[in-house]
Amino acid sequence: MTDTTTSTPLLQPKVKFVKTQTEVPLTLPVTAYDENGQALEKFVACERPLTVYLNWQPIVTLMTLGAKPESLTLGYLKNQGFISDINQLESVIVDWDVNSAAVITKESIDGLNDKLAEKTVTSGCGQGTVYGSFLQGLDEINLAQVTLKQSVIYSLLKNINAYNDTYKNAGAVHGCGICQADNILAFVEDVGRHNAVDTLAGDMWMEQQGGEDKIFYTTGRLTSEMIIKVAKMGIPVLLSRSGVTQMGLELAQQLGITLIARAKGRHFLVYNGVENIDFDAKK
């Protein structure tokens, strides 16, 4: 596992697919002037359009940092319900020269036109999820009940500090990580926190990894879509540096997710699932 890159591979993907990709830089140097009028060299995070095509039909244009476009593409398509079975995949090809990601499945997808015809999308802090299917399938989700030690939370937060390179250099990005206890299995940064979640969902899907023994960390706020995506990945613990909304909390209660917000250093707030926390490191 390389720890100097912005994103770490979860494990080697079991699904073989063709991918061509020109690596793109994640940050660029620019000149900015501070309050003394002094010129400083700063780095800004990149933001690139990536148009996703599924069997040659354009689906969405994702504005992304560009770290892991294949994982992002697959994770997006899975989370939006376009593809459910990893074995359906024929190939994923990303070409930054034309800002495109083309996904081909072995057989045509039933109901693709109908799905594309659904026009009502969620938005606001979300990503254009079709609202009709936004809340679908939640009743079928059955998350593991796990105990989490306070000492593991502290150790995880300390370890995760090694991973947010783009944020440290340039800011303006969110980061998400999949952890097993305090072990950071994968970490991704992106302009939008939803992209980062989708990228990790893509990774886990390719690897056919289950979520029941994982913890999901994010720097972003715990809003409704975040909770739903993490639940669909089968992960029962969600840890954020930021805050939580009322709908995020209600969904966590409904789905049985242990929800920990405002987590930094030795501080955190448990909004749901406090009975699952083993306070083994109180002062």
Add this chain to the structure above:
Amino acid sequence: MTDTTTSTPLLQPKVKFVKTQTEVPLTLPVTAYDENGQALEKFVACERPLTVYLNWQPIVTLMTLGAKPESLTLGYLKNQGFISDINQLESVIVDWDVNSAAVITKESIDGLNDKLAEKTVTSGCGQGTVYGSFLQGLDEINLAQVTLKQSVIYSLLKNINAYNDTYKNAGAVHGCGICQADNILAFVEDVGRHNAVDTLAGDMWMEQQGGEDKIFYTTGRLTSEMIIKVAKMGIPVLLSRSGVTQMGLELAQQLGITLIARAKGRHFLVYNGVENIDFDAKK
């Protein structure tokens, strides 16, 4: 101008339209447990679905805090290019009992079905803007070139601290403001920063206010869509507490927007338009 509410009216709307709205609370009390296992009463920001209907056709479901749903609805429709002329509006009715906002225009809208049929949307940190029209019309934008005093920036930042009630109580929201020098004309908070921008765009549109003598403040990051929306409001100065992406910067350079990021207290970074800053308050 009331300064105890989360959102302040810009000026009285010149367009009369029917609106029925049940005021909804913006925050709710919940119990959370800190790192000592101690129960604390905390407030969480609300997050509600609001489905926007235009002439009875569903357009989008916005996940919103709920402060100013009529302004948000109109600002969204304007920024997405569904309606361009305020005089086209017949009525705007919001009903929280069915989480809906219904907008009726005096005449039917040409090309509405085509627009709804356009399926490729931007996303990532954006809002589902149709990418094809995302960058359209930028060449026609001609922003004023204005000088901005450093002392005014400092005064504005100090004044804006009085407005972010929901953030202070509950966190998890972004805030945006329209200012005239250090005078805060309007301030709105929402779960997503794009909603807050759209809400202010709706306010300005209803009021038929021009943007050339305004400054736009946001707590959110300066990404491509933010720059484009503010430019379409005719505002030439953009000030943020957060950072900027490479595409946001490139668009600001192209459009001639003075871009100031990381603005807090006495610190800021000018990424574009430093020649427009009068450094009258250097230490």
